[in-house]
Amino acid sequence: MPFKLMNNLSSKTGKDSKGSSVPTDSIGMVLDANDREVIEACRQGDADAFRALFEAYKDRVYSIALRYSGNPAAAMDIAQDTFLKLLSRIGDYRSEASFDSWLYRLVVNSCIDDQRRGRRMTPFLDGLLDAVCAPAESVLHRLMRAETAQSVQDVVARLAPEHRIVIVLRYTEGLSYDEIAKILGCSPGTVASRLNRAHKILERRLSHLRNGEGGPHA
């Protein structure tokens, strides 16, 4: 089966509602005829079409799952759940809507479901402990010994879910405020508010990177 979904997956630089330059994907793009054919075939139960959709979106789905959960095993569970949901709910997708937005919603819901299953409550607890009683020195000392990227991931993983998801969609997928708002079903203002709050938390917790104490990127 011809597969042209990759046409819509090529990253490019765009401007978000804030006006800053971030890498964005084609979330708002209308599917072309071939893409619609693949989705329609998947809706009809075509296994090859489903495989094509999987190949086109697996990295994006897994990336969001991994960056949100901070755990490769959990990311696999979330990604699997997302694609099984895609398969079972593809009939609900309306072709006039953005397929990317629809799929992102599935991923976000799977992330939230995974969180609700209670398997990984530690980010919240860690954050609470960090804020209340953990000495800044010990956190700083631990982060200094870690890779910078891992440090960022660890700190992001400890954010509250509503802050974490906007950070992941913003920086892993490079989505604009409007696109994130559409996926989460809230206003762009709410997205901005959550991002602002998350930035302040991250700025505080990652301040050692700014001061050149944590790694090569400081």
Next chain:
Amino acid sequence: MHKQETHPWLESELQRGLRPVTAPPELWDRVKTGQVAPPRKTNQKLVWATAATVVLIAVGLSSVYRQSFAGDEAAALQALAADSQRIAFHCQNPAELRAWVRAKTGLDLPLRAQSSPSIELIGAQMIDGSRGVEVAYRAGNRDAVLVVSRADAWSGNRPHTRGSGNVSSWVMDGQRYTLASNDPADLQLACKLCHLD
């Protein structure tokens, strides 16, 4: 529009630290393993074929069930018309007759220990080897016959089924009962062979 005071170093670190990754190759196996059947159009031919098969099986089982009752009903009616002299085991004592039947056929007749005054036992006769037994007796002043045989394994307890006029059949506790009397109105009286007044 949405004013953000984000330090460039933080955005840079976040983009670097949260960069997209490649999904592990085993993800497809995971999805495949947990894959549910994709929605497909219902195969109408298969549905109709399945329905027809179910109906045929039901009709077949029903036919077998009716035939097995028919055999006992015929035996009961024949016994009712025959001379009581042919009875192999003449006995008026319910306990003795029950023991004889159990010894000969393995069937357990739930006869009352003390017969009702309206019931007069005559005796019992095996039918078709040891397939079943007929119990001959008089209910009131009329002849009555109770045929008891083993029910098929798939036969559950079934309520009384009125047969042809003066015959009634039912299944209970793995045994098939067929009661026949000369007069349909006497069937209730004939029940007192096993039941209280």
